[in-house]
Amino acid sequence: MAALGVTAVMVVIECMEVGVSTIMKAAMTRGMSQFVYIVYSNALALVILLSSSFIFYRKRPLPQLTVSILLRIFLMGVISLQMFLNTGIRYSSPTMSSAMTDLTPAFTFLLALISRMEKLDMRLQGSQAKSVGTMLSVAGALTVTLYKGQPITGVPSQNSSIDESLQVLPSNWVIGGILCAAGALGISLVYVIQTWILKDYPSELMITVICCLYVTVLSVPVSLIAEKDPNAWILKPDVELIAIGCSAIFAVSLRSVVHAWVCGKKGPLYTAMFKPLGMIIATFLGVSFLGDTLYLGSVIGGIIIALGFYTVIWGKAQEEEKMVEEKGNSNFASCSTKAPLLQNRSVDV
Template identity: 75%
Template sequence: MWGIGVTAAMVITEFTEVGISIILKAAMTRGLSQFVYIVYSNALAIPILLPSSFILYRKRPLPQLTVSILFRIFLLALVSCAVQLFMFTGMRYSSPVLSTAMNDLTPAFTFLLAIISSMEKLDFRLQGSQAKSIGTILSVAGALIVTLYKGQPLTGVPSQNNLIHESLQLFPSNWVFGGILCAAGTLCLALLFIVQTWILKDYPSELMITLICCIFMTVLSASVSLFAERDPNAWILKPDIELIAIGSSAVFSVSLRNVVHTWACGEKGPLYTAMFKPLGMIIAIFLGISFLGDTLYLGSVIGGIVIALGFYTVIWGKAQEEERMGEEKGISKFESNSHKVPLLENRSVDV
């Protein structure tokens, strides 16, 4: 049941994240600075998370917050700040296309870091490990197909005002520098999932972790943004799409998404959480076709099928590993009990 709940929560989170990214792109076209956006969205999330934490832990025991845990959460905030700064700045210097393509490499980076940190076991003699490896490769390949290969249009007529085409013309193009920043952001995102899982092992409190991390994030991002954004007028928000972007991001991205991602990392591991990143591209295509009248291309269909195959292959591999771990625990428990039986029998004979 928990597996279904985590999957449903992750899919819903990806839907909301795609919607917010569309709003954010519209706000950035009207002059919203990425530095201002990061500071305000994190700061606004604090008064949302604080009463929620008070209500949740009013009758529940809160795990002890040690200096070691506090340092880990600070490290999490540092990595999260790096993710946002690298990705948004990289998008501005290159394009959303390149940023999306780099973001789709998150499962591969997460898989490698999880193996290095011993959070994922890789034994090619086991079907579970084989499935996770193949599924990760398929998901990354499918995401790159969707991003880089368009193919023939299958529905409608190609629009001359394509959103991606417009986005390419909005910002100055420096693909090398922008690509390096996006790649660094993707690597930091994979590291973020690893750190979240590391913290949850000793401090199983998703909401409190998110709250403390958000406080650190506000301080860190403000320190960088006040230096990077020197224009005082950029910090004055207009009551239009800019305010909507920051408000929706504070509620759904900073608050809800971070809590769900932390929970998913604790329940299923960092690789499982990262596997939903390529799924976000399919959701974006679906929403674009359904509500914006975008054209469906052959590359999107092929890439979507490959992503789905990769996603379900990893899920099947994780299920095989969990089943095998359950069987091993059952066998070890049975063996430990069986060793006690002869002692009881000998005592009865002696009596």
């Protein structure tokens, strides 16, 4: 039941994350700067998280903070800026963003191998499946990024021919895909670093508060340099304000705390495995509400990514099953060696 509850929470969080991305895309389409968006959403989230931490830790002791923990959270904060992902969404769409974040399980698996959070033995069927699944995920992401194909939804322009629809994506779409892929790598790094921190400092909410503080402080000078128009910092009381509010509450605050909690309970790979679900949700929202055109390349790439994702998960399940069997055999052997000692005991009457 506990595992089912964690799964349900992650599904809900993924739905909320794609919804926030869709609202953010709509706000950016109307001219909102992604740099202003990052500063305001993190600043508002910091207020929410600080208020929540005062209430939550009012009668709970906090683990002791050390310089090492603060430095690790600072590293996570630098990566959590996610300038790449937000800029990528501006150049492309939420559908492209979710397609590229489908690379997160593959990136997380590779980083977990490097950090020894995962093991790889090519003699085992599970390890072979994880390796093949990783390569399929990369191939699918490249297909979505570099191949457009014929439009499946929407009416193509009368001036465009079939040959034009089979050409590769325009340059801004390719740039958007590359930036979103870099953002996916950043998400994987955050998962791994977060799991590393939680082993020594098991306090998900406080880690999120400190990380949000770092992100807010770091994003201000970066955004001031990148966004030179002072009028961009004046928010309009429309979808821009809604996007910042939704991001602060659901993305930066709630999602970050839940991801930290799941990383601590299940590990970084389990947290990353839910990312491909966003592809289905983002496609529906993008086509239905933003007027995005669904192309054949996105469908083919999404299918390849899904196959790679589930191959990795199947391999992970095989390895866990084998570990349980080996542990059971070890316990049985231990009991067998102790049995003769019990039989040889003599009881004086």
